[in-house]
Amino acid sequence: MTGVPAPAADPAAHPWGARLAAAVRARESALLVGLDPDPSALWPGATPPSAASPADAAAHAVADHARRVLDAVAPACVGVKLQSASFERLGAPGVAALARVAAHARDLGLIVLLDAKRGDIDVSAASYAAAALGSTPTPWGPVEGLGADAVTVAPYMGRDSIQPFADVAAANGRGVFVLVRTSNPGAGDLQERPLGDGRSLWERTAELVASIGTDAARAAGPLGPERPALDPIGAVVGATAPDHLERLRELLPRAPLLLPGVGAQGGRVEDLAAAFAAGPGAGLVTVSRSIVGAAAPGEDPAEAARRAAESLRAAIAAVAG
Amino acid sequence: MTGVPAPAADPAAHPWGARLAAAVRARESALLVGLDPDPSALWPGATPPSAASPADAAAHAVADHARRVLDAVAPACVGVKLQSASFERLGAPGVAALARVAAHARDLGLIVLLDAKRGDIDVSAASYAAAALGSTPTPWGPVEGLGADAVTVAPYMGRDSIQPFADVAAANGRGVFVLVRTSNPGAGDLQERPLGDGRSLWERTAELVASIGTDAARAAGPLGPERPALDPIGAVVGATAPDHLERLRELLPRAPLLLPGVGAQGGRVEDLAAAFAAGPGAGLVTVSRSIVGAAAPGEDPAEAARRAAESLRAAIAAVAG
Numbered sequence: 001m002t003g004v005p006a007p008a009a010d011p012a013a014h015p016w017g018a019r020l021a022a023a024v025r026a027r028e029s030a031l032l033v034g035l036d037p038d039p040s041a042l043w044p045g046a047t048p049p050s051a052a053s054p055a056d057a058a059a060h061a062v063a064d065h066a067r068r069v070l071d072a073v074a075p076a077c078v079g080v081k082l083q084s085a086s087f088e089r090l091g092a093p094g095v096a097a098l099a100r101v102a103a104h105a106r107d108l109g110l111i112v113l114l115d116a117k118r119g120d121i122d123v124s125a126a127s128y129a130a131a132a133l134g135s136t137p138t139p140w141g142p143v144e145g146l147g148a149d150a151v152t153v154a155p156y157m158g159r160d161s162i163q164p165f166a167d168v169a170a171a172n173g174r175g176v177f178v179l180v181r182t183s184n185p186g187a188g189d190l191q192e193r194p195l196g197d198g199r200s201l202w203e204r205t206a207e208l209v210a211s212i213g214t215d216a217a218r219a220a221g222p223l224g225p226e227r228p229a230l231d232p233i234g235a236v237v238g239a240t241a242p243d244h245l246e247r248l249r250e251l252l253p254r255a256p257l258l259l260p261g262v263g264a265q266g267g268r269v270e271d272l273a274a275a276f277a278a279g280p281g282a283g284l285v286t287v288s289r290s291i292v293g294a295a296a297p298g299e300d301p302a303e304a305a306r307r308a309a310e311s312l313r314a315a316i317a318a319v320a321g
Numbered sequence: 322m323t324g325v326p327a328p329a330a331d332p333a334a335h336p337w338g339a340r341l342a343a344a345v346r347a348r349e350s351a352l353l354v355g356l357d358p359d360p361s362a363l364w365p366g367a368t369p370p371s372a373a374s375p376a377d378a379a380a381h382a383v384a385d386h387a388r389r390v391l392d393a394v395a396p397a398c399v400g401v402k403l404q405s406a407s408f409e410r411l412g413a414p415g416v417a418a419l420a421r422v423a424a425h426a427r428d429l430g431l432i433v434l435l436d437a438k439r440g441d442i443d444v445s446a447a448s449y450a451a452a453a454l455g456s457t458p459t460p461w462g463p464v465e466g467l468g469a470d471a472v473t474v475a476p477y478m479g480r481d482s483i484q485p486f487a488d489v490a491a492a493n494g495r496g497v498f499v500l501v502r503t504s505n506p507g508a509g510d511l512q513e514r515p516l517g518d519g520r521s522l523w524e525r526t527a528e529l530v531a532s533i534g535t536d537a538a539r540a541a542g543p544l545g546p547e548r549p550a551l552d553p554i555g556a557v558v559g560a561t562a563p564d565h566l567e568r569l570r571e572l573l574p575r576a577p578l579l580l581p582g583v584g585a586q587g588g589r590v591e592d593l594a595a596a597f598a599a600g601p602g603a604g605l606v607t608v609s610r611s612i613v614g615a616a617a618p619g620e621d622p623a624e625a626a627r628r629a630a631e632s633l634r635a636a637i638a639a640v641a642g
Contacts, residue, residue: 036445039459054462061461085441085448089457090464092417099412117441119475120406121505124357124436127406136410138360140382141375143411154440156477156500158507179477184442186479189529190522196515201522208510 011149011173015220017230019149019173020256021281023111029078029313030276030320032113034260034288035069035101036083037062039090043069043292043301059093062086066101069292070108072302076309079111079149081260081286102146111149113258113286117179119154121161129168150175152236152258155205159212166216166233175256176233178209180248183238183261202244206251209235213255229279230256237275239267239285245274257283262312263290269315276320285316332470332494336541338551340470340494341577342602344432350399350634351597351641353434355581355609356390356422357404358383360411364390364613364622380414383407387422390613391429393623397630400432400470402581402607423467432470434579434607438500440475442482450489471496473557473579476526480533483554487537490553496577497554499530501569504559504582523565527572530556534576550600551577558596560588560606566595578604583633584611590636597641606637 011019024030039058045068046061070080082105087098102112118128127136132151135142153165155178165176181191181202191202213233217223220232234256237248248257257275261267262285275283291312295304332340345351360379366389367382391401403426408419423433439449448457453472456463474486476499486497502512502523512523534554538544541553555577558569569578578596582588583606596604612633616625 036448038444039457039461039464048461052461054459055464057461058457058459058464061459083441083445083448085439085445085452088416089448089452089466091420091452091466092413095409095416096413115441115445117439117475117478118406119440119477120404120438121503121507123359124404124406127357127404127410131406131410131412136360136379138375138379138382140360140369140373140378143360143376143379145410145412154438154475154477156440156475156511157438157503157505158510158512160505160507179440182442182478184478184481186442186481189479190477190525191479193522193525194517196517196519198517201511201514204511204514 012171014173015228016150016169016173016175016232017228020111020175021228021230021279024078024280027078027109028317029076030281030284030316031077031309031313032079032081032284032286033069033073033077033291033309034081034083034286035066035292036086036288037065038086055091055093059090059097062090062094063097063100067104068302069305070105070110072306073291073309074108074110076306076313077110078284079113080105081113081115084114084116099146102148106147112147114146114148114151117152117154119157119161121157122164125161125164126168129165133174134168134172148174150177152177152179154179155208159208162208162212166212169232170216170219177236177256177258178205178233180205180209180235181237181241181244183240183265183267187238203247203251206235206248209233209255210252213252230254230281234258236260239272240265242267242271245272249274249277253278256281258286259283260286262287269312270319273319283320285312287312333492335494336549337471337490337494337496337553338549341432341496342549342551342600344399345601348399348430349638350397351602351605351637352398352630352634353400353402353605353607354390354394354398354612354630355402355404355607356387356613357407357609358386359407376412376414380411380418383411383415384418384421388425389623390626391426391431393627394612394630395429395431397627397634398431399605400434401426402434402436405435405437420467423469427468433468435467435469435472438473438475440478440482442478443485446482446485447489450486454495455489455493469495471498473498473500475500476529480529483529483533487533487554491537491540498557498577498579499526499554501526501530501556502558502562502565504561504586504588508559524568524572527556527569530554530576531573534573551575551602555579557581560593561586563588563592566593570595570598574599577602580604580606583608590633591640594640604641606633608633
């Protein structure tokens with residue numbers, strides 16, 4: 001460890017790229033556990049208060065489940081990816097539960113990534129960014145957002161749908177991950193379409209991300225040797241399409257790459273070397289079901305999750321070097 | 322009016338296309354007022370409870386403002402477009418306020434469109450759809466979603482990011498509007514890119530939307546004369562690019578088109594005839610700032626908003642015929 005701060009240090013005082021790299025080094029892990037709790041498939045043992053409404057009871061149980069998952073796997077992880085949809089479907093109690101889970105993750109020293117895939121423009125994009133990464137001024141005092149370290153963003157609406165996130169992130173020492181080439185079968189419907197110049201749409205998106213990332217890095221300071229190794233604007237790239245990784249690294253030499261799709265979706269850690277090559281924090285593997293649902297029937301889910309996370313952490317370390 | 326139900330009738334029993342067309346006919350309006358309240362720029366007069374937290378106070382004031390806007394303009398409108406980001410940035414109290422505003426809009430007989438621009442896959446997309454249009458089963462009973470009549474969806478991740486919304490919408494008599502060609506300057510960054518076959522990306526997106534919409538209409542019943550005039554899957558098309566409307570109507574002959582960008586962004590109602598040509602509900606104009614912020618200094622904001630909304634309603638009617 002150098003003097004670079006751990007993730008829990010005041011984020012606004014340090015660029016995201018440096019903070020992310022320091023966190024990966026300090027925790028010796030590039031693994032994020034994904035949490036997308038289904039109220040009907042939680043680890044056994046949650047006991048919501050009686051007489052609560054369905055939403056309150058489910059939100060309580062989901063938060064309790066999430067806390068137990070985090071307690072079990074945090075030592076093997078650098079962060080947590082929170083699927084916003086899983087909490088939003090429980091209404092206001094779900095959003096309150098999301099905030100409690102994020103706070104617990106921070107207490108465990110984890111980086112908090114909000115997987116929200118937001119995409120809008122102008123004041124609406126700035127509002128989403130404030131909700132995830134910043135705060136909203138009001139006549140009654142500032143309303144703090146979730147306090148996430150980073151958020152995922154969708155690019156269909158173009159640069160002015162990404163820039164407001166980049167601006168709020170930069171002002172708060174936080175990061176952004178833009179969807180570039182996702183891990184789902186439908187990714188081919190638009191992202192793989194060849195453009196008139198022979199490139200695919202995802203390559204064009206990657207260039208847009210690189211441009212915004214370079215601007216953001218330049219705004220944070222001179223692009224000299226003191227510049228953090230990683231830009232603040234990263235990309236989401238499915239581990240299910242590893243043949244794209246080298247090309248993507250060419251287009252985005254300094255972007256952190258968030259890599260979903262390992263495990264249940266078929267991606268393999270050993271195919272991801274090109275993502276890690278740019279140094280600590282350059283590749284982040286996010287795994288949900290293969291950790292949280294690792295237990296065989298009758299097995300302790302926490303112990304199985306801990307083992308699965310540790311095994312993934314080691315597999316990533318072996319590839320990342 | 323035929324026997325087709327008003328929007329407040331049981332949505333699950335009637336296809337969205339028929340319900341939307343009936344609402345536009347019954348209210349003699351194709352105007353949706355857009356609400357994206359900024360806590361620092363509300364109509365004067367909100368009095369949040371003292372000793373509330375900043376988030377509680379701001380959420381209370383925002384909901385109160387939204388209710389007053391709706392009371393003023395509802396007679397000129399068929400619905401309201403609620404910008405999710407404006408409420409989400411106030412945390413759980415903001416999400417609770419959103420639900421109260423949606424309920425008030427329903428009480429006024431308005432269609433409720435949640436402008437959330439969600440885009441994710443698989444269980445996450447289904448969760449977002451449940452949050453907006455459906456409900457979530459839990460061991461503690463079902464958790465009802467917002468009860469919106471329709472939601473906006475982003476297409477970058479492809480068909481499997483839209484289909485779960487279409488499925489939940491169909492099961493509940495609700496609708497979906499997919500971003501196709503948006504109204505912002507950055508729309509050109511990706512949407513206008515020519516593909517290898519000479520078409521633009523937004524044309525490819527429109528084809529995807531048409532395919533999902535036709536499938537959804539077929540699943541709802543035979544594609545014969547009894548079929549509603551409108552498909553359940555619509556498209557968002559900026560009024561700032563009216564030269565695309567005829568081509569879009571070719572690609573999406575039966576899709577409701579949601580048309581933002583009139584007023585502050587420069588779009589003009591008189592350029593939108595191609596959108597309305599497919600009949601009542603085929604074109605929906607959504608206007609935010611030009612209504613809510615219509616008042617000159619010293620003028621009553623409610624009276625100015627009412628006048629602005631009525632003037633827009635009449636302008637749309639003149640073009641839609």
